[in-house]
Structures are given as structure tokens and as C-alpha cells.
Amino acid sequence: MLKANIAVLVSGGGTNLQALIDAEKNGIIKSGTISLVVSNKEGAYALERAKNAGINTKTVLKSELGSQEAFEEALINALEEVNTDIIVLAGFMSILSANFTNHFKDKIINVHPSLIPSFCGKGFYGLRVHEAALAYGVKVSGATVHFVNEIPDGGKIIMQKAVDVLEGDTPEILQKRIMQEAEWKILPLSCEKVCSEILKEKK
Numbered sequence: 001m002l003k004a005n006i007a008v009l010v011s012g013g014g015t016n017l018q019a020l021i022d023a024e025k026n027g028i029i030k031s032g033t034i035s036l037v038v039s040n041k042e043g044a045y046a047l048e049r050a051k052n053a054g055i056n057t058k059t060v061l062k063s064e065l066g067s068q069e070a071f072e073e074a075l076i077n078a079l080e081e082v083n084t085d086i087i088v089l090a091g092f093m094s095i096l097s098a099n100f101t102n103h104f105k106d107k108i109i110n111v112h113p114s115l116i117p118s119f120c121g122k123g124f125y126g127l128r129v130h131e132a133a134l135a136y137g138v139k140v141s142g143a144t145v146h147f148v149n150e151i152p153d154g155g156k157i158i159m160q161k162a163v164d165v166l167e168g169d170t171p172e173i174l175q176k177r178i179m180q181e182a183e184w185k186i187l188p189l190s191c192e193k194v195c196s197e198i199l200k201e202k203k
Contacts, residue, residue, distance in 0.1 A: 002199060002202065002203075003031060003032050003033045003195070003199070004031055004032040004033075004085040004086055004194075004195040004198045004199055004202075005032070005033065005035045005036075005082060005083050005084050005085045005086070006020075006029075006032045006033060006034045006035060006084075006085070006086050006087075006088060006191065006195065007034075007035065007036040007037070007038060007079050007082065007084040007086070007087050007088070008020060008034060008036070008037045008038070008046075008050075008087075008088045008089075008090050009037075009038050009039075009040070009075075009087060009088070009089050009090065009092040010037060010038070010039050010044055010046035010047070010090050010091055010092060011039060011040055011041045011044055011046075011091055011092050011093040011094070012041070012044055012045065012046060012091050012093070013044070013045045013046060013091070014037075014044065014045055014046025014047075014048075014049045014050070014090065014091070015091070015179060015184070016090035016091055016111060016179075016183060016184065016187055017037060017046045017049055017050065017090045017091075018049050019183070019184035019185075019187055019188055020034060020088065020090065020187065020188055020191060021034065021049065021050075021053045021055070022188075023188030023191070023192075024188075028188050028189065028192060029188055029191055029192045029195065030192065031192055031195035031196040031198075031199050032085070032086065032191060032192065032195030032198075034050075034053075034055050035055070035056065035082050035084070036055065036056050036057070036058065036078070036079070036082045036084065037049075037050035037055050037056070037057045037058075038057070038058045038059070038060055038075065038078055038079070039057070039058075039059050039060075040059075040060055040061065040062060040071075040092065040093070040094050041059075041061075041093075042059055042061065044059075046090070046091070047059070056082070058078050060074045060075050060078060062094070068097060069099075071094075072096065072097060072099060072100045075100065076100065076103060079104075084104075084107075085107065085195070085198050086107055086108075086109065086191070086194050086195060086198060087104055087107055087108040087109070087148075088108075088109055088110075088187070088191055089108065089109070089110040089111075089148060090111070090187070092110075093125070095152060096108075096148065096150075097150065098149075098150035101148055101149050101150050102150070106147055107198075108147065108148035108155075109145055109146065109147055109148065109158060109187075109190055109191065109194060110145070110146060110147075110148045110153075110155075111143055111144070111145050111183050111186070111187045111190075112124075112129075112143065112144045112145075112146065112153050113129045113130065113141075113143050113175065113178050113179070113182075113183060114129050114133060114141055114142065114143070114144065115140070115141060115142045115143075115144060115160055115162060116144040116146060116153055116157060116160070118133070118138070118141075119132045119133050119136075119141075120144075120152070120153035121151075121152050121153050121154070122152050124152075124153070126175075127171045127172070127175060130171035130172075130174045130175045130178070131171045133165065133174065134165070134169060134170075134171060134174065138165055139164070139165050140162050140163070140164055140165060141162070141163055141165055141174065141178060142160060142161050142162040142163045142178060142182050143160070143161055143163070143178055143179075143182035143183045143186060143187075144157055144159070144160045145157075145158045145159045145160075145186050145187055145190035146158055158190045158193065158194065159186040159189060159190045159193070160186070161181070161182040161185060161186045162182075163177055163178050163181045163182050
């Protein structure tokens, strides 16, 4: 069966990557297969997760390549070598330029730990998102999967899921709840949705 080639870009522990690996194994992602995991950090635990699942890995380091241009060129080469159809940013801590996002227009998706347009854009990542949400006193937060363009968190929304903010939440507790109840669910579902649309185009 024809499947879309998925590449996942990571920087850290890879919990969202694990959610994608599990979703493919459990048949939630059936229109695509994860063929490559690329890290921009040496020794990221996400690479171990990929290796354990028998997925090819690659590390591309900006520090070795010297510039954003050279870094993105190396990324593009790695992705094109395996005929990547869709790129999933799973905790990838590097802003990509318009040059890169236009090269893979409507082919890059990202999960953000809030309900966009709240608490998103430049500087909103990791725990900072949840700190801001709690400081503002919101009663509902959640996660958003969106297409990636040159504006941080600025691309078209694919899927959102709301998660209640509870009395006594700390940024860490809220982060964990949003991951478990929203991110790990809607990222694989969005990935499947985009893969199936890519396959339709290929046919």
C-alpha cells in the first residue's frame, strides 16, 4: 500500500515522537510511515526512541555548519534524500526561515501547547506558554496542531483540543495534562489527516 513518507524533527526527549510511533503501530496513522527522525541536538533522547522503533535517524548541528542557511540546506538535503512528504515538528527548538517553510509549503505541521491565537508566537514555547496561561488566569487551555509558515505559530490551524485548567495547577502539572489529553491525541490524528490528503493528491 502506498504511504506518505513522514519525517519528524526533534530536539529533546521525544514524547510527541513516541505518540506518533505508537499511533503508527496502533493503526491511527495508516496513510503514512515515519521514515526519518532528525535532531538538531546531539544525544537527544528522541533519537533513542527512533532507534528502538527501527527508524533511521540523523543529527544536523547548526554549530558545525556555521549558519542558518547551511543548517537549513543540510536539513533539506536529508529530507529530500528519503522523499519526505510531510514534516512533523515534535518539540523542535529551532525557528525555520521562510526559505525552508516555502520549500515545503503546506507540508510542515507543528503542535503548540495552547489554543492559538492565545499564548503563541515568538518566545512562547515549553513551560513559558503554561506560565503565561496561568498568570492570565484562563480556565481552559489546550493544544493546537497547525501548518508551519515563516511566522512562529502563524500557519493555518488543522486541529485543536481544549483542556481544563484546574485549581492548584502549576505550569508543570498543566504542561503534563495538556500533553496527555491533547497533544498526544491530536498530533497523530492531524498527521493522519494530512497524510491521507497527500495520498489523494498523489493518486
